[in-house]
Amino acid sequence: MIRHLGISNFKSSVEVYLQDRGWDYSDLPNLHDARKTIRWELVTDLAPDSSGKLGGAYFYTVTLSPRRLGVGEERLAYQSENSSPQLLLERKGRAVKLLNRKTNSEQRFTEVGLPASLMSRLDHKQDREKFPELLHFRDWIEKFRSFLFWDHKVLRLPDRGKYEMIGSSGEHLAPY
Numbered sequence: 001m002i003r004h005l006g007i008s009n010f011k012s013s014v015e016v017y018l019q020d021r022g023w024d025y026s027d028l029p030n031l032h033d034a035r036k037t038i039r040w041e042l043v044t045d046l047a048p049d050s051s052g053k054l055g056g057a058y059f060y061t062v063t064l065s066p067r068r069l070g071v072g073e074e075r076l077a078y079q080s081e082n083s084s085p086q087l088l089l090e091r092k093g094r095a096v097k098l099l100n101r102k103t104n105s106e107q108r109f110t111e112v113g114l115p116a117s118l119m120s121r122l123d124h125k126q127d128r129e130k131f132p133e134l135l136h137f138r139d140w141i142e143k144f145r146s147f148l149f150w151d152h153k154v155l156r157l158p159d160r161g162k163y164e165m166i167g168s169s170g171e172h173l174a175p176y
Helices: 002-008 014-020 132-142 152-156
Strands: 039-046 056-064 071-079 086-092 095-100 105-110
Touching (some): 056 132
Antiparallel strands (some): 071 086, 086 095
């Protein structure tokens, strides 16, 4: 569950993710203990984008807040072949620091009650020059598909039409 929960943070919020699956916040019992957290790390080498840039190693960590539903800490670092690692995003609670590539300076961002990754708020048109690596990483993550379980009741339902993706419970498998 943790692996899939992380991917959902780029598109909506933890709360929406749980609601979509019929879960409740209480289904995450370790979040009730302030000493325990849900945290995951992702390290990947991404290929360059279509312009031949942004390829390199990405180091991402995110921790859910133990007191409220949402992201508590988030960090993304990037290292190209010819550089040392650079911290692109660092979030602790509501305080966020971003590396603005257009000005090559640190940009502070304060968001009240952001339950998802800050990257979910970036816009390709407005933020492409300022945060190209963040958007490249987010685009890669958003291509992930999670399949929680394949529900035999859903699979037995008649399903016709043209679908480009299989649903998380197996719906649209036959026509796909």
